[in-house]
Amino acid sequence: MSIESATGITRIVLILLYAILVNNVLLVQFQGICPFLGVSRRVETAAGMGIAVTFVMAISALVTWVVQKLILDPLGLGYLQTIAFILVIAALVQFVEMFLKKSSPTLYSSLGVYLPLITTNCAVLGVTLINISAGYDLGVAVINAVGTALGFTLAIVLLAGIRERMELGNTPKNLRGFSISLITAGLMAVAFMGFTGLIKG
Amino acid sequence: MKESTKKAGLGKVFMNGVITENPTFRLVLGTCPTLATTVSLINGFSMGVATMFVLVGSNVVISMLKNFIPDKVRIPAYVVVIASFVTIVQMVMQAYFLDLYNALGVFIPLIVVNCIILARAESFAGKTENSVGASAVDGLGMGVGFTLALSLMGAFREIIGSGTLLGNPILGEGFAANAFKIFASPAGGFFTFGLFLALFNFVFSKIDAKKKKA
Numbered sequence: 001m002s003i004e005s006a007t008g009i010t011r012i013v014l015i016l017l018y019a020i021l022v023n024n025v026l027l028v029q030f031q032g033i034c035p036f037l038g039v040s041r042r043v044e045t046a047a048g049m050g051i052a053v054t055f056v057m058a059i060s061a062l063v064t065w066v067v068q069k070l071i072l073d074p075l076g077l078g079y080l081q082t083i084a085f086i087l088v089i090a091a092l093v094q095f096v097e098m099f100l101k102k103s104s105p106t107l108y109s110s111l112g113v114y115l116p117l118i119t120t121n122c123a124v125l126g127v128t129l130i131n132i133s134a135g136y137d138l139g140v141a142v143i144n145a146v147g148t149a150l151g152f153t154l155a156i157v158l159l160a161g162i163r164e165r166m167e168l169g170n171t172p173k174n175l176r177g178f179s180i181s182l183i184t185a186g187l188m189a190v191a192f193m194g195f196t197g198l199i200k201g
Numbered sequence: 202m203k204e205s206t207k208k209a210g211l212g213k214v215f216m217n218g219v220i221t222e223n224p225t226f227r228l229v230l231g232t233c234p235t236l237a238t239t240v241s242l243i244n245g246f247s248m249g250v251a252t253m254f255v256l257v258g259s260n261v262v263i264s265m266l267k268n269f270i271p272d273k274v275r276i277p278a279y280v281v282v283i284a285s286f287v288t289i290v291q292m293v294m295q296a297y298f299l300d301l302y303n304a305l306g307v308f309i310p311l312i313v314v315n316c317i318i319l320a321r322a323e324s325f326a327g328k329t330e331n332s333v334g335a336s337a338v339d340g341l342g343m344g345v346g347f348t349l350a351l352s353l354m355g356a357f358r359e360i361i362g363s364g365t366l367l368g369n370p371i372l373g374e375g376f377a378a379n380a381f382k383i384f385a386s387p388a389g390g391f392f393t394f395g396l397f398l399a400l401f402n403f404v405f406s407k408i409d410a411k412k413k414k415a
Contacts, residue, residue, distance in 0.1 A: 004403045007309060008324075027387060027388075028387050029237070029387075030233050030237035030387065030390065031233055031237075031307075031311070032233070032237040033232040033236060033315055034230075034232055034233070035234045037232065050271075060410070079288060079291075079292065080288070081310070082284050082287055082288050082291065082310045082313055083281060083284040083288060084314075086280055086284050086313050086314070087280070087281070087284075090277055092279060099346075100371075110224050118315045119280075119314075120316055120319060121314070122233050122311045122314040122315075125311060125313065125314050126307055126311055129307050129310055130307055130309075133307070146241070152369075165280065170221065172399075173402075173406075174399045174402040174403040174406065175395075175399045178229050178395075178398055179395045179396075179398040179399040179402065180395065181395075182392075182394050182395030183391065183392060183395035183396070184389045185395075186388045186389070186391030186392040187388075189386075189391055190383070190387035191389045193386065193387075193388065201332070
């Protein structure tokens with residue numbers, strides 16, 4: 001199957017599946033590894049992080065695309081892309097935090113600590129930069145961001161599940177903590193290699 | 202008294218970044234570029250150098266500006282300083298090292314969100330007791346530590362994964378044709394980093410045990 005030749009709903013589904021399985025943001029592209037290792041101790045917190053990232057990624061893909069096409073490109077300020085995008089993301093995260101605090105205190109308290117951390121999640125900046133450099137139009141950019149975020153959620157929840165089990169086992173002293181998590185993630189990456197070629201980008 | 206501690210201090214600050222608090226193997230910060238750019242020695246090394254430049258530059262500027270930046274907006278202010286240096290790196294690499302720029306791809310702009318840089322700005326350069334000079338040395342030490350770690354992992358993955366070093370087949374043509382390709386793939390990045398972390402945990406636990414005995 002190839003994304004290029006597909007149309008309509010099929011195309012949307014293929015873009016999503018490509019971002020989630022074939023080109024997984026954590027296990028293939030290595031973006032967002034810090035939260036991947038840092039907040040994958042328990043399944044619930046991992047899922048919370050995943051939801052927060054999905055939220056922020058979709059909105060920032062939308063806003064950065066508009067900023068690039070309507071402000072930076074017409075003014076010939078392309079070289080300010082990195083600075084502009086990181087500021088947009090930082091401001092958005094702050095805004096989402098304030099919005100959630102007012103409108104949905106339960107969701108806010110469950111995401112609480114993870115929201116500010118998302119600013120330094122390189123997957124968010126990464127996906128917005130890739131959207132522009134790949135020349136996606138607005139719709140595809142947002143779908144791609146949602147797919148990337150779902151891939152992030154899938155991988156981090158899977159790793160958290162494995163780590164919860166692993167705590168019961170007797171890991172060698174020097175391998176404990178980050179070391180065994182990385183090796184586990186490596187095995188997951190081997191499994192995800194099975195999806196290579198499923199969909200052509 | 203003050204002079205002597207200052208001199209010993211700078212050396213200690215430098216070595217702190219290179220070994221005692223090595224950003225990659227001890228603090229486990231900046232993991233994304235560590236995994237993504239260590240496919241070969243040259244990629245890992247140049248990523249390290251690019252990060253080092255940004256680290257030193259932003260540490261110096263933030264240290265100079267720390268008395269003027271209001272406490273409440275310090276993080277966005279730091280991010281703008283860091284992003285400016287990253288833009289300089291992007292432009293220089295695009296102009297003079299286009300092959301490397303293409304090989305490292307999106308990870309060059311992503312230096313902005315490398316936690317090492319913000320962590321050093323927050324915990325060292327932004328502190329009033331640390332001078333501009335000390336902040337520069339801290340950035341240099343951390344940068345060298347990061348570069349060494351990335352070069353080490355890059356060399357390991359290049360030798361095992363492709364049988365070459367800097368593009369030369371050092372283990373013979375036969376090995377290069379049948380190398381452990383998994384180590385050049387994303388999965389190998391995770392394995393290599395995990396194993397190196399375990400190795401460093403082992404070495405440092407031995408050193409600590411020796412210190413306790415003495």
